[in-house]
Amino acid sequence: MTTVKTINGGETTLSQDDLNALGAATRGAIMAPGDPGYDESRTIWNGMIDRNPGLVVRCIGAADVVACVNFARERELEMCIRGGGHNIAGLAVSDGAMMLDMTHMKGVHVNAEGRVAHCQAGCTLGDVDRDTQLHGMAAVLGFVSNTGITGLTLGGGFGYMTRRYGWTSDNVRSFEIVTADGKLRRASDTEDSELFWGLRGGGGNFGVVTEIEYDLYPVGPEIIGGAIAWPYDNAGEVLELFREVNESAPPELACVAAIRPAPPAPWLPPEIHGKLIAALFVCDTGPIDEAEKRVAEIKSFGNPVGDVVIRRPYVAQQSLIDATQPNGRRYYWKSEYLPGVEQGFLSEFMKHAEGTKSPHSAMLIFPLHGALSNLPEDHSAVGNRGTGMVFNIAASWEDPAHDDQNIKWARDAWSDLKTYSTGGTYINFLTEEEGDDRIQDAYGGNYERLIDIKTQYDPDNFFRTNKNIAPRS
Ligand SMILES: Cc1cc2nc3c(=O)[nH]c(=O)nc-3n(C[C@H](O)[C@H](O)[C@H](O)COP(=O)(O)OP(=O)(O)OC[C@H]3O[C@@H](n4cnc5c(N)ncnc54)[C@H](O)[C@@H]3O)c2cc1C
Known part of the structure; x- marks a missing residue:
């Protein structure tokens, strides 16, 4: 019992x-x-x-x-x-x-000729990359290899290839899903197409996804990528470089900015460990010779304290920052979408990064603009296609006695930085206490249509342990 x-x-x-x-x-x-x-x-x-x-x-x-x-x-x-x-x-x-x-449902089947991978819902990003890379291909996934594909994709999903190919969910051909009536369905452009629209951003609101069919693109097996870091004294110039690169580089080059205390990683000298650094995570999935030329400007900038932007396997790039996000540590995030990064934002961003309360916390800016902006706002539920960047204030610490100070740091920083927001926010980065108003911010004009789909497929709100979209009564 x-x-x-x-x-x-x-x-x-x-x-x-x-x-x-x-x-x-x-x-x-x-x-x-x-x-x-x-x-x-x-x-x-x-x-x-x-x-x-x-x-x-x-x-x-x-x-x-x-x-x-x-x-x-x-x-x-x-x-x-x-x-x-x-x-x-x-x-x-x-x-x-x-x-x-769902973590034992980990099958991946790649059809290289059809450029598609069928992935069971319990896969991590690393599970999928491992098998697709056998064929020199990759799906558009996120930055940390042990993240689950299903939660990430249902909320939209972005990573190093987003500027080239759009949201992860823009690159889904179909979902297999069990809806509240117990029916196994395939949702695609041609079957249950309204459900398919909602699943590409609407989270776990409509059923239990059992399999995702992803478009694949030729990538790797080697790319140019890695991390490069400068002393914090150069942070202003580094963030300016980050802005310039994102404005001018073709979408093959992804460049993520981070300000954080240096982790005790082997590529960083021991004397800088624990001190603030400005870092860029770089990944160019274009042809190697072109990629080498593109990253040269970044690599020759100033005097980095560490530079591991090199030719490396794509799967190594996909797990580059895994060690900074171990299971079981305490985490709290605050995040917003940005139209772009203006000077005022960058100054405020640095001011708050300087006040971090933990050696594990980071403030990050990820580029989104590019392919996702080429589709109409109502292409799928995720929307937010006018977004240029997303920032994340990622507090991370070990001792429960330090919960309050770390959460306060993230909230205070967000409270100042949200003035620069598009008004939208990423559904997959919302914390426990962020409820209906933030869910509506995340979906904007697509919210009402999501309620209609919820009402059709889950009228009793059976699937409710999610960022919930309640059905009409
Ligand atoms: C370290 C880290 C790195 C991240 N990096 C990125 C990134 O690069 N890009 C990005 O876009 N996001 C990223 N995220 C955010 C991530 O997309 C979300 O946290 C996402 O919810 C994770 O999915 P999951 O399956 O691991 O989560 P879970 O916690 O298992 O599930 C999250 C939600 O999805 C639902 N769900 C999961 N599986 C199913 C299913 N089979 N059917 C229906 N609903 C389901 C759950 O019910 C729950 O509501 C990251 C998160 C972390 C912690």
Whole structure:
């Protein structure tokens, strides 16, 4: 017997017969609190999140997902869905709920001729890159290899190739999904096309995704990329360089700016560890000889304290900053979209970076402008196609006693910097306390259409442990 939370705020006790019925309908492990594997499933990237689902099912395939959705719906159980577990708000885990742990669904099938990869929903970015790179191809994914593909893609998704090819979700051909009625569907431009529109940005609101079909592009296996850092005294000039490069370089070159205390990485001299640096993360996915010329301007700028912008495997680039984001540390973010980076913004940005409270925290600016701006605002739910950049104030620390000071630092910085915002924000970077008004900011003019799709596919708001779009009553 185990007790699970219901969608109306109550709870229900599942009998051994209930659990036997669920067990007979699924192949994956079923775990109650205290069972082996339960803690592994409920533990996610952000150490601030410590929640205990009432029941966990480790799905092995789409049939398991169908069985779980039917089981939960019939009993009105609250369901949460765990992909890569990298959501800052901890949306993968809800106290008392029935959790679907998708992390064992990791199949990747590449059709090189058709330039497409079919990826099961439990893959991380690294799982997909590993297999697509066997064919010298890549999907448009994000910057940290152990992030889950599904949460990232459902919220939009951006990475080093975004300026070339747009949002990750612009490069999805179809989703396989189990909706609240327990039906397995394929959503694409030609099947359930309105659902497909909503899935490209609308988060986990419409069902449990079981597979994503991505467009692939020839990339690598080697590219020019890496990190380069300067002493903080040069931060103003480095951010100016960042701005110039993003204005003038072709979309093959991605350049991300970061100000943070230097981590104890081997490519940085020990005497600078812990001191503020201005760094650029660079990745040029164009032909190697052209890429080398393009990064030359960056590499010859001033006197870097470390420079590992070199010819390297694309998969190495994709895990370049993994070590700065370990599982289990405490994290809190604040973020906004920007039209571009103006001088006033950069000065404020530096002022707040100087006040960081932890050696692990960073302030980052990512470029978005390029291919995503070439599509109409209502091309898909993610929208925000006039955005030039996105900044993230990423507080990260170890000791729970330091929660308040780190959260305050991020909030104060955001409070000043949000004057420069487009008014939009990235749904995938929203924290736990950011609710309806911020969700509406994230979707702008696409919000009402998302409510219509939610009302059609999930009228009872069965899928609610997400940045929720409530159906019309
Ligand atoms: C270290 C780090 C680096 C990041 N880098 C980037 C980046 O480069 N680019 C970028 O765009 N974003 C990035 N993000 C943000 C990231 O896109 C979001 O955190 C995203 O939610 C992570 O997806 P996940 O599957 O790992 O998360 P989870 O926490 O497992 O899930 C997040 C949400 O997605 C839903 N979901 C997950 N799987 C399914 C499914 N199968 N069906 C339906 N709903 C599902 C969950 O229910 C939950 O609501 C990063 C996050 C972290 C922590």
